[in-house]
Amino acid sequence: MARVHVVILNWNGAPDTLACLDSIARQKSPDLRVAVVDNGSSDDSVGRIREWARQHDGSPVVEVIEAGENLGFAAGSNLGIRHALDAGAEMVLLLNNDTLLEPDVVGVLARFLEDHPDFGAATGQIRYADRPVIWNCGGDLTWLGSRKYLYGEQPVDAVPKSGWRRISFITGCAVLMRASTLREHGLYTERFFFGEEDYELSLRLKRAGVPLATCFDAVITHRVGSSIDRAAPAAALGRYYIYYLNRFIDMRAYYPRPFWLVWRLASLAMVVPRLHRSRGFSWRALSTLSRKLLRDSARLEGVTKERFETATRNGVEAV
Numbered sequence: 001m002a003r004v005h006v007v008i009l010n011w012n013g014a015p016d017t018l019a020c021l022d023s024i025a026r027q028k029s030p031d032l033r034v035a036v037v038d039n040g041s042s043d044d045s046v047g048r049i050r051e052w053a054r055q056h057d058g059s060p061v062v063e064v065i066e067a068g069e070n071l072g073f074a075a076g077s078n079l080g081i082r083h084a085l086d087a088g089a090e091m092v093l094l095l096n097n098d099t100l101l102e103p104d105v106v107g108v109l110a111r112f113l114e115d116h117p118d119f120g121a122a123t124g125q126i127r128y129a130d131r132p133v134i135w136n137c138g139g140d141l142t143w144l145g146s147r148k149y150l151y152g153e154q155p156v157d158a159v160p161k162s163g164w165r166r167i168s169f170i171t172g173c174a175v176l177m178r179a180s181t182l183r184e185h186g187l188y189t190e191r192f193f194f195g196e197e198d199y200e201l202s203l204r205l206k207r208a209g210v211p212l213a214t215c216f217d218a219v220i221t222h223r224v225g226s227s228i229d230r231a232a233p234a235a236a237l238g239r240y241y242i243y244y245l246n247r248f249i250d251m252r253a254y255y256p257r258p259f260w261l262v263w264r265l266a267s268l269a270m271v272v273p274r275l276h277r278s279r280g281f282s283w284r285a286l287s288t289l290s291r292k293l294l295r296d297s298a299r300l301e302g303v304t305k306e307r308f309e310t311a312t313r314n315g316v317e318a319v
Contacts, residue, residue, distance in 0.1 A: 001110050004176070006034040006060075006096050007080035011070060014045040016223065017097040018052050024060055029106040032060040037080040040069040060261040061232065067251035072193035072305055077172070081187050089179050092281065098175045098223040100129070110233040111177040112164060120181035120210040123170050124152075124218025127236055132156045135224050138167035143205060145251045145263060147199065150214060162217045170212045173197035174220045181210060191302030196246035203254060237285055238311035240275060241293065248297035264297065289316050 006024060010017045017036060023032060038046050046064055053062035065083060067076055077094060084092045091110060095101075109122045126135045134156060136149035147169045151159050172188070177197075185208055188197040205212065244267070252260050272286045280287075296319070300307075311319050 001107070003088060003182045004029065004032055004091045004093055004106055004110055004112060004284060005084035005087060006032060006095060006284075007077060007084055007096050008034065008036045009039055009073065009076045009080065010036055010045050010097050011039040011076075012043045012045060012080060013042075013097050014043065014048045017045065017049060020061075020095060020097050020099055020101075021049070021056075021062065023099075023101040024106075025056060026103050027101065027106045028104045029110065030275060031105065032083075033089075034060050034062045035080040035083050036062060036173040037065045037067055037076050038100050039067050039071055046211055052301055057151045060281065068229055070305065072186035072190070072308075073172070073195070074197040075190045077197075078187045078190065081182060085113075085182065089167055091176055091178055092182065093176045094172055094174070096222060096310040099126075099131075099174050101174075105218045105220060106176070108215050112213060112215050116213070117209060119213050120166075120185070120205060121170055121175050121177040122213045122215055122218075123167075123175045124214060124220050125156075125216050126171070126174055126215065126220045127156055129221045131224045135161060135222055136171060137165075137216065138171065138212065140200075141168045141203060145247065145255075147202075160216045164213050164215045167212050167214050167245060168206045168230040169200065169202045172201075173222055181205070181225075185210065191249070192246045193303055193305045193308040194206040195243060196250050199247070200250050201251075207254075232235075236312060237275075237281055237289060237316050238314070238319075240271075240279075241289055241311050242303060242308055242318045244293055245296055245300070246270060246303055248293060249302060252297065264294070268293065275318045285316070287311070292316055292319060 006311050036049050049064055067079055081092055105124055112122050113119060123138045125137050128135050133149040134154050139149040139153045141147055185205060191201045248264055268290050275281050277288060308319060
């Protein structure tokens, strides 16, 4: 089997990371190497992960890379990806630290890419950790600037037990990528501190004509939302400001300017009433959100750590 290196990003999440490592240790695939990038944790994560590695005596081989600060999801992941590429990885498995793998996930995905040399990356069937429901099996990018999850929110019995399907969107939660794909088409964009990186990469690969796939017999469970929940509660309006600002800036680079301007207004016309109904935000707060999204998406090239932290900690009014 090809040389597979696993990259996991940790930020104050040792219990999840250790459980993820346990699931990697149970993989049927031999000789896995794991790089855990610690993104400036303030807890005892680094010591606990290194202790886990010592207790498992190199099976798998685990290296801890200390970033020294919170670089964000894309930059932190890229640190691990570059380490894997420099170490001779032929395939890189990117995992959220709150995922658990069934015992042959790595083997299923690696064999698929070995048997389909034209495909650049593959994911699996990703289930919610707390209920027998599908989060997604990848999905498809839409011309409206959104993504449509494959089998999203459907019971696990609705998904084929085996086989695969071509997709155009692949989540960074769990994806096996060819090293050659990463070298030729680039790593995650670092213009966004948190979020949008997998959407932007999927869009970039689609435009380059690189096919992606989901393998239904590669089963992964995921504690959906745990990473962003540590940074911003679901009720925080700043969380939605960041999400839509990321997307609006990203799509500005892909749509013709006149279309982008109209698309942005149409998106807000759908988003604002939905946030009012589902989250109970006041019309006044949503007016502020809309105004700042329109202003900032037209002038910013990305979303920095400082803007992310200001919006998620202090609210939209503070940005």
